[in-house]
Amino acid sequence: MSDKLILALPSKGRLMEQCNALLARAGLTVAKAGPARGYKGEIAELPGVEVNFVSASEIAQFLKAGAAHLGVTGEDLIRETMADADERVQFLKRCGFGCADVVVAVPACWLDVRRVSDLDEMAPGFRRVHGRQMRIATKYMNLTRRFFTQRGITGYRIVESLGATEGAPAAGLAELIVDITTSGATLKANGLRVLEDGVILRSQANLVSSKGAPWSSELRALAQAIACRILP
Amino acid sequence: MPPATAQQLEALDAQARRLLAVFTRAGYEHVPLAVIQPAGLFLDVVGEGLRARTYVFTDPDGEELCLRPDLTVPTCRLHLARHPAGAIAARYCYSGAAFRYQPAGADRAHPREFRQVGVECFAAADREQADAEVVGVIVAALSDAGLERIQLRIGDLGLFHALLEALPLPPRWRRRLKHHFWRPEAFRAELARLTSNGPPPMEDLTRTLADRLDPGKREEAQAIVAQYLDRSGVELIGTRTLAEISDRLLAEVADAREPPLAVEHAALIESYVAVRGPATTASKKLGELAQRGKIDLTHALAAFDRRLALLQSAGVDIKDAAFSAEFGRNLEYYTGFVFEIIAPELGVKSPLAGGGRYDNLLADVGAPCSVPAVGSCIHIERLLALLCASSS
Numbered sequence: 001m002s003d004k005l006i007l008a009l010p011s012k013g014r015l016m017e018q019c020n021a022l023l024a025r026a027g028l029t030v031a032k033a034g035p036a037r038g039y040k041g042e043i044a045e046l047p048g049v050e051v052n053f054v055s056a057s058e059i060a061q062f063l064k065a066g067a068a069h070l071g072v073t074g075e076d077l078i079r080e081t082m083a084d085a086d087e088r089v090q091f092l093k094r095c096g097f098g099c100a101d102v103v104v105a106v107p108a109c110w111l112d113v114r115r116v117s118d119l120d121e122m123a124p125g126f127r128r129v130h131g132r133q134m135r136i137a138t139k140y141m142n143l144t145r146r147f148f149t150q151r152g153i154t155g156y157r158i159v160e161s162l163g164a165t166e167g168a169p170a171a172g173l174a175e176l177i178v179d180i181t182t183s184g185a186t187l188k189a190n191g192l193r194v195l196e197d198g199v200i201l202r203s204q205a206n207l208v209s210s211k212g213a214p215w216s217s218e219l220r221a222l223a224q225a226i227a228c229r230i231l232p
Numbered sequence: 233m234p235p236a237t238a239q240q241l242e243a244l245d246a247q248a249r250r251l252l253a254v255f256t257r258a259g260y261e262h263v264p265l266a267v268i269q270p271a272g273l274f275l276d277v278v279g280e281g282l283r284a285r286t287y288v289f290t291d292p293d294g295e296e297l298c299l300r301p302d303l304t305v306p307t308c309r310l311h312l313a314r315h316p317a318g319a320i321a322a323r324y325c326y327s328g329a330a331f332r333y334q335p336a337g338a339d340r341a342h343p344r345e346f347r348q349v350g351v352e353c354f355a356a357a358d359r360e361q362a363d364a365e366v367v368g369v370i371v372a373a374l375s376d377a378g379l380e381r382i383q384l385r386i387g388d389l390g391l392f393h394a395l396l397e398a399l400p401l402p403p404r405w406r407r408r409l410k411h412h413f414w415r416p417e418a419f420r421a422e423l424a425r426l427t428s429n430g431p432p433p434m435e436d437l438t439r440t441l442a443d444r445l446d447p448g449k450r451e452e453a454q455a456i457v458a459q460y461l462d463r464s465g466v467e468l469i470g471t472r473t474l475a476e477i478s479d480r481l482l483a484e485v486a487d488a489r490e491p492p493l494a495v496e497h498a499a500l501i502e503s504y505v506a507v508r509g510p511a512t513t514a515s516k517k518l519g520e521l522a523q524r525g526k527i528d529l530t531h532a533l534a535a536f537d538r539r540l541a542l543l544q545s546a547g548v549d550i551k552d553a554a555f556s557a558e559f560g561r562n563l564e565y566y567t568g569f570v571f572e573i574i575a576p577e578l579g580v581k582s583p584l585a586g587g588g589r590y591d592n593l594l595a596d597v598g599a600p601c602s603v604p605a606v607g608s609c610i611h612i613e614r615l616l617a618l619l620c621a622s623s624s
Contacts, residue, residue: 083335107468107469107470107472108466108467109461109466109467109468109469109470109477110470110472110477111441111457111460111461111477111481112477112480112481112484113480120411121408121480122480124407124411125476125479125480126472126476129476130471132276133275133276145283145284149284152414152415152418157272157275157276158283169469169470169471170469170470172470172471175470175471175472191466191467191469
């Protein structure tokens with residue numbers, strides 16, 4: 001690794017656009033370095049910074065491994081990737097975009113299940129009737145497991161779902177889901193309802209620093225300077 | 233920790249062979265068990281809690297597999313492969329590695345790979361006899377290994393179940409108290425809720441629906457619920473049926489209309505859970521408790537006493553054995569007698585051996601009916617560490 005400060009930024013999509021706008025407001029101009037399709041960049045105003053463009057979930061991996069000093073990505077992805085996120089990274093600044101809740105949602109027709117504890121009550125009966133445990137479709141396997149463990153709920157299975165999770169209950173692939181939602185409209189359209197105390201995490205994009213990256217006092221000062229300039 | 237040197241490996245193997253020899257002489261068949269197991273079955277049986285600690289992977293065919301987190305479920309599978317009916321008496325013993333992810337990092341006290349040597353006794357009709365036999369053979373194996381000073385800790389979830397049966401409670405409340413027994417906090421909260429009989433919190437909308445339901449009229453309730461969903465524009469989706477949803481609502485309504493749990497009965501349950509002391513005087517204490525509470529525990533206490541007597545005739549020293557009504561609270565698949573063997577040098581946090589009765593496990597693994605089962609295993613790394621320490 002060079003002695004530059006490595007900043008990992010989203011490489012595509014809306015998150016990338018919002019991220020560029022955020023940095024522009026901070027008076028920082030991000031430009032690609034080298035070939036147009038490359039994955040390296042720089043910040044004109046801060047020559048000590050090297051930008052790496054990677055996907056949002058890889059940013060969490062970079063920060064976990066200490067392969068980047070700073071990164072901008074969703075808190076959901078950070079907490080999903082690291083069980084001990086607060087030991088490994090520091091949340092420096094909320095970015096004010098990428099806002100979404102990770103929630104537990106059940107079929108709206110489950111009138112008997114309104115709170116998370118109702119799932120615990122429902123589970124043994126479900127198992128008696130169906131001969132297997134209830135299934136939760138999600139891409140947030142770790143967040144889900146931690147949330148239910150904290151609440152002492154064990155009678156379920158996770159089914160990994162990498163897309164269109166909200167369709168899983170109607171398709172009979174799972175009984176309920178843990179997924180991300182902004183307005184709740186998609187959940188509603190799929191006949192689902194968020195449990196009263198079913199918000200696992202209110203997430204948004206954050207500027208995050210890695211505790212495992214190779215830091216020097218110069219790099220720390222530089223990171224602090226970037227964090228101060230960012231105004232959500 | 234896996235052994236660091238060939239010598240240590242050899243010592244572990246030799247110790248395991250010695251223990252197995254005691255088990256096979258006592259009539260337990262030594263069975264080989266696969267390290268790689270189907271993940272789905274394990275996770276269905278042990279739940280997601282253990283999944284977080286199980287090494288799960290997918291093979292090139294897309295099949296979900298795991299490294300066995302214990303050897304009891306594999307033994308159940310082997311038994312059912314041989315005897316699909318399940319209820320055939322059999323005694324097995326095994327030795328092998330089990331694997332568990334350690335969230336806080338693996339170390340000597342929390343290895344991610346460790347050796348289990350143990351026994352399982354299936355479908356023995358006389359439960360107390362089988363319980364005593366299993367403890368007896370484990371104690372004999374430890375004594376053969378050169379260990380003399382051990383302490384036995386016992387508990388009996390069967391007593392707790394008997395206590396709940398003896399109290400005048402709706403079956404649902406019993407089920408719920410059994411279900412929460414594993415988590416002291418939730419258990420206390422549940423007791424408090426049943427005593428105060430605050431109706432479970434409901435949204436206004438569901439409340440008005442609930443008022444129209446009569447717990448005695450199941451089919452009528454289904455029609456009302458169906459109509460309610462229809463009018464609210466909510467579609468019935470997913471695997472749960474209208475009957476399942478409506479039945480649970482009815483149970484909730486019935487609970488809310490039930491007179492609250494009598495304060496003296498809640499107190500009785502609480503004082504039962506708090507009973508601890510020498511095993512030899514436990515049943516006297518429990519008997520007095522039952523008498524004060526005016527409930528009948530004769531049958532369960534007779535079984536408890538009989539088991540103690542059988543333990544003694546199996547050569548187990550029971551005069552220092554400790555009983556705790558709460559013991560077994562962290563091991564969800566046990567259903568009756570539970571025990572641990574403690575070495576004073578290692579303390580209660582690191583038992584040398586442990587086990588108990590789990591009469592539901594074979595059915596969970598696929599047996600067509602519930603099959604009595606009791607088993608135990610020895611933490612051989614701890615045993616060896618103890619023997620090394622005492623010889624040096």
